[in-house]
Amino acid sequence: MPLDPTLARLANAVLMVPFESHHAPRWVLEGLAEGISGVCLFHNNLQSPEQVRALNAQLGEAADTPLISLDEEGGDVTRIGQARGSDYPGNAALGAVDDTELTRATHREMGGRLADLGFNTDLAPSVDVNVADDNPVIGTRSFGADPGLVARHAKASVLGLHDAGVVACAKHFPGHGATSQDSHHVLPLVEADAEVLRERELRPFRAAVEAGVRSVLTAHIEMPTLGGSGPATLNHHVLNRVLRQELGFTGTVVSDAMEMQGVSERIGIPEASVLAVAAGCDLLCLGRFVYADQVGAVRTALVEAVRQGRLRGERLEEAAARNADLRAWARGRAAVRASVPGPDGVGLSGARRATRVRGEPPRLHDPFVVEVEAPAGVAVGEVPWGLSPWFADTVRVTPGATAAEDLSARAAGRGLVVVVRDAHRYPDTRDLVLSLLAVRPDAVVVEMGLPVWLPDLGTHVSTYGAAHVNSRSAAELLGAERALQDARSGV
Incomplete structure (x- = not known):
């Protein structure tokens, strides 16, 4: 009908x-x-x-x-x-x-x-x-x-x-x-x-x-x-x-x-x-x-x-x-x-203002960056996140399936950065971070979700989000040459 x-x-x-x-x-x-x-x-x-x-x-x-x-x-x-x-x-x-x-x-x-x-x-x-x-x-x-x-x-x-x-x-x-x-x-x-x-x-x-x-x-x-x-x-x-x-x-x-x-x-x-x-x-x-x-x-x-x-x-x-x-x-x-005016950089400026540091960021020598995988929610979908655009030597690892000893060995003599996302929600992520900090208390932990969990050791950077501008603001703070070059050129 x-x-x-x-x-x-x-x-x-x-x-x-x-x-x-x-x-x-x-x-x-x-x-x-x-x-x-x-x-x-x-x-x-x-x-x-x-x-x-x-x-x-x-x-x-x-x-x-x-x-x-x-x-x-x-x-x-x-x-x-x-x-x-x-x-x-x-x-x-x-x-x-x-x-x-x-x-x-x-x-x-x-x-x-x-x-x-x-x-x-x-x-x-x-x-x-x-x-x-x-x-x-x-x-x-x-x-x-x-x-x-x-x-x-x-x-x-x-x-x-x-x-x-x-x-x-x-x-x-x-x-x-x-x-x-x-x-x-x-x-x-x-x-x-x-x-x-x-x-x-x-x-x-x-x-x-x-x-x-x-x-x-x-x-x-x-x-x-x-x-x-x-x-x-x-x-x-x-x-x-x-x-x-x-x-x-x-x-x-x-x-x-x-x-x-x-x-x-x-x-x-x-x-x-x-x-x-x-x-x-x-x-x-x-x-x-x-x-x-x-x-x-x-x-x-x-x-x-x-x-x-x-x-x-x-x-x-x-x-x-x-x-x-x-x-x-x-x-x-x-x-x-x-x-409405065109883009004026308000997004990057806001991300920089939001980034918080607990402790003093060290000068990173030849940095090795470990990004700890976190599942994306349905609303978020598959969108790139992390510091890999800014640091040449970056690895993405799955918590629980990666040995902290192996990562520590790869970072020997180098600055170590550990990037997490909502670590408070994932016990395996927290365990991996704590194991790395036990060996490398000088490591920098970058939280790109909500900074609910703050480990006692190391320097802690909170970006309050994993957008491209949040990543770049953290990279600038950590002295990533690519990010600093972009900042100097106004990109």
Whole structure:
């Protein structure tokens, strides 16, 4: 039975879709022409600046200002910086500096670069308050563990992106910072008291709303003390009583990726999508791997749910209207982009200001650098990190499978640098570092994640992130000749 064309177009209006390649396939272009509100680009869509500009121009010609989005947080989560790492420090580094003008300038410059590439929407910033040291999904993506600090930088980052004419999207509502589980794989549960959640998790979102944020992205996370049940993405009470009524948000509610197991593992993506729209989501970010046939299944599920009375047609109309308003806002802000200056080095400057040293960095003679492997989270993906661009003799090792004695022997008579990432989360990494320090107490330990664990011996350098600029700031501090030459030449 063919779909009712009016209902099908309304269903299209709540969709933000991914696609497979560096070129827009026919189903995406036709879908945009038939009312799909936008697209979300990932690593597999981005090859070069020229290719991205051409792709986004093609997408923009398929409809009147579709939302062309990506997850560009700067720092560890970068799409445009996948090849070598981001040119912008992430939120943890900006929070460590705690200069809201720097945060606004960083997001303004990053937004300007996105606009130059043809994007009009950034699924950022992350305004989660990271209070769980073992949080596997947020970590350096957060400005910090203090709600007041996160709130003021949430406001600054929203304003910075808006300065550049790019739609900001505060995430992950109502807050993913107090979990020890990743909603890509499971449904995390936070059982803190409601008043704690209001003062801690909700405070940055309140600040983002006050700053005029136009979209908020939900978390697939359960907070029963706020009311309702199930993941926030499917929780009518959380999205309406809390976000809209209590916080006063009037813009577009965007779902986190609907393919994530925290929301759709038990019921499937089409059914989860119906429940999300019914609960109050206006725009469904379907994820990275939900392509033509699956997009069609979601569209059909939404239309059938209206026919069956499980989803009010008025709810679809309301969501479509909010998304149309967001597209109109993006269209109206496009003129702002011409006034945004080009890159001025604010990213590297911020990374340098964020880098912290405990102890006195020694003069490294003929340095030998050991990078200890750490798994990349799903949100981060495979992005280069470490000091190998700056030091010629660098090895990447797997903790638990590498003998400290062998590494110590290779470093004999030379300066030793050990690079780790979130060592506090990995016992094997800590064991390897301690074994090396027992033999080489003069070694330098560079932590490129959160500096929760600080060994007693050696010099400790903390970068608060693993972006390219974070790496370079540490390399300069350690006297890497390549980094210093770049600094002298203004590269």
